[in-house]
Amino acid sequence: MAESSERNDLSDFIKCAICLEIYKKPKCLPCLHSFCETCLQMYITSEVQNQAKNTDESKSKVDETPRESGFRCPTCRNFVDIDDELKNAWIQKLPDNFFIVSLIDKYSIQSESKICDACIFNGKTELAVTWCSDCREALCQKCQSHHRKFKAFRNHSFLKLSVTTQQNVTSFSGFIPCPDHSSSPAQVFCADHKAACCTLCATIRHRKCSDILTLEDASNGVKDGKVTQDLRKRLDDLTENIKKKISNREDSQEKLKVSKECTEKEVTTVFNETIAHLETLRSSFMQELQTYEQSMSKTHDDEISKLSHLLTRVLLQRNLLDVSIAQGSNEECLVNIENIRRTESQIKDECDVFSYKASNGRISFTTNSEFRDIRSNLKTIGKFILMEKCLCMQTGQIKLLKKESSCIGNDICNAIFDFQNNVIITDYEGKRISVYDYSLNKKSSISVDDCPRDITIDKSGRIFVSLPQLRKVVEINLKTNTVQEMFHTTVDCWGICWMNNDFYITSGTVIQIYSSDGTKKEDIETSDTWMISGKENAGSIMYSKQETVIERSVISKSEKKLHTLSGAGLRGIDTDYEGNIYTVGMSSNKLYQLSSDGTLLREVDLKDFELKGTPWSVRLNDKNKFVITTRKGCVALFEITPGPIEQEA
Structure with missing residues (x-):
């Protein structure tokens, strides 16, 4: 198989x-x-x-030009x-x-057939035992004997056809030909040139070389030697390196698609606020955006294709090395190792052409001031910006835009961003959901049956709220100011997160997964887990356990500890569009920013912003804004200005 x-x-x-x-x-x-x-x-x-x-047809219309x-x-x-x-x-x-x-x-x-090609022309079916590399034909023993009798075919190279195992890459015949004289066996090894050859080549081509050994002496212990082991490790490292680069570009391509979708929604929202005669401008802009996204996507596809090709070559060399060690003689192993080392160097040089990280390819949208004024001389409705890899959230400056201590009751609250540049906040004490703009001015509110605890939003903009005391999840419709019951849970639903068309519910000791229709799918045992976040494109959920940030794969069900912050008392957690992780410490009164692999990037002391109460939750939008809520009902809106990327060593 x-x-x-x-x-x-x-x-x-x-x-x-x-x-x-x-x-x-x-x-x-x-x-x-x-x-x-x-x-x-x-x-x-x-x-x-x-x-x-085409040239003849166009001669009557245009002047003759060089073809x-x-x-x-x-x-x-x-x-x-x-x-x-x-x-x-x-x-x-x-x-x-x-x-x-x-x-x-x-x-x-x-x-699979391995039938002699020469015998087929004579109407016979004989099992082939060798392969002529020059003629590219399979030959039986008799046809091979006749093949060698002709002067023109005498120096052709033959490979034995043998039954291969599952890991075999090639077969070994025991005959090692000289690179320059294929009919002569390689008997000596020049250590100066790292090459095997026949005695004639050793006498003529390598007569000035100082270190000439027999092939048997040179290959003694080569399978367990340091050179072989180092080569195997480098091939493994190169394989992992290419896989990471492919994964990075696949993630970047997915982020490009997500940011494109968000930009389209923003363009549509802005355009719908204007008059109908601007429809032509919107269509033109969307077509340009589509073309740009396709261009960037093609770049990622090309790089993934080239890196995949390099990966295939590395895996072939890795398998050849394993088979040489397992089945080949010491002489064959030595020769193959030198060939693999040269191939490895070539592949590494080709791999190093690609940077370790691809451009995240994120597109954002900026509205023209002329368009906002609805002036008659408009030529475009805005421009999209490709967020190059020279800017990143990891080195960005954090700025407080607005804080408000009295916008809700004096109790625990959570917040999210919707797709209309609003901040939606749960008021636990007031039993309502409130809508605020980026200046934290209240726009509307909706009453619910009980104390709302956590809030989440799906890709289409639907908003869901958990009511732990009633053990149910409800949907909030901001257009009609109505509440619709979705489903009941079997535990107190303190935390809620929407990811991959499923609801993830936390209750402190268990994480429950519910389908979109409210059917319970799975229970995951945990401890001290009250809030949760999802990395939808990566297929993993994030949560904290007092001092430790946890990532759990939805596919493999494996739990990974990313970072431990002693005495932090972690609660809220979320990720930005680059995959960086943000969490707040209820005991330390700090905001922590971690890389996607769990490296602590920075700590921000929230005491400097004089927030009322200790931090409880943190949520980010799809651009560069985030909101922090506290246990005393304070809501603070922040912004990260992307900074220059730190160059890798």
Whole structure:
């Protein structure tokens, strides 16, 4: 099964994009895309004919201009310039893609039938035992013997076809050919050049080298040697490095999509407040935004594709090393190690071209002052800004925008941001939900049946509130100022969070998961957990246990301790759009900012802001604002101005 899966994976890399068949003499264009030589010839001929036709049709309309001499790559559409007179010779001079040729060899070697190709032409079916790398054919023992009798085929390289295990990458025949004389065995090893060769090469090419050993002596103990172990570790580290870069770009791409959705909602909200004749401007802006997002997304796709290709190469080298150690002789292991080391260096150089972190690609929207004034000379409704990686929340400046101590009752409260630039606050003592603007001016309020404790919002903007004493969750409709019961819980629902179309309920000793229709799905045992946050794109929930910040994977159900803050008395917790974690200490009276991996970035003493009461919760919006509530009913609105990113060592 593993071998069949590997062959299917290889087949994706050895098919021509034009004929969709296995490559026949693959040629590589300057843009690095490869095609069959015949397919490329037919494609260029067709392209040139189309160019000539288009030029003839346009001569009556425009002045005659120099015509492009070349064609566009069928895959990336980059223009390739060629001389018409040397067209055929130019194609023949294109470099062969030997990497694809080697993949085709590997694909053919792994063929499940392994029938002799020469015997098939004679109507026979004989089991193949060797593979000719030069002719790329499988041969039985008899055909191989005849193959070697001809002078033209005498120096061809042969590989034994053997039954492979699940982890095999190639087969070892016991014969190590000299790199320059394939028919002669490699018997000596030049330590100066790190290369194995035959005795003739040692006499001629390496006669001035000072350290020449027999292959047997040079390979003694190589499998358990420090060089082999270091190489294995570097390959593992390189694998992990590439995986992290791919994951980083996938996260960045998801953030790009989320920020695009938020920007679209903001654009729509602003535009709907204006008159109808601006519809054309809105459509133009949205099209530009879509194009920009697609452009950025393509960049991430290209980088992920290239890094995935590097990862495949590293894994192939890693498997080859394991098989060499497990099945090969010391001599074979030595030779393969040196080849892998050279390949490893090439892959590492290609990997280092990519920075460790991708641009987060976040897009924000800024409204033009002219648009707000609704002036007749408007040309656009605003502009979108790509948040480059040179700015980040980790080094941003924190500024208090507004605080209010008397906007709600003198008791515990929680707050969130909606999509209309409002702050929605639960008033536990007053049994109501209140709506405030960014200046903390009250806009409206809605009464509920009991004391509301926590509040959350889904992707569509629906607002949900937990009523722990009644053990139920209700939905708050701000447009109609109504309350609708959603479902009942089996525990006191102190904390609530919406993530991945599920409700996460905390009651101190258990975390319960409910589906959107109120069906209970799972219980997770915990302790001293009162509030919860979700990293939807990462598929994990965050919560605190007095002194420790916890991350739990929704997929693997594993719990990970990110950071411990002694004596903090942690309560509220949330994350920003970069994945940084924010939590407040009820005992320490501080705001803590942590990186996504749990590294403490900074502590902010909230006493400096003279907030009434100790901090209870913290919530962030999708940009750079956050709100902190206290146990005395104080609400404080803050803003983080993104700062320069710290360069990695």
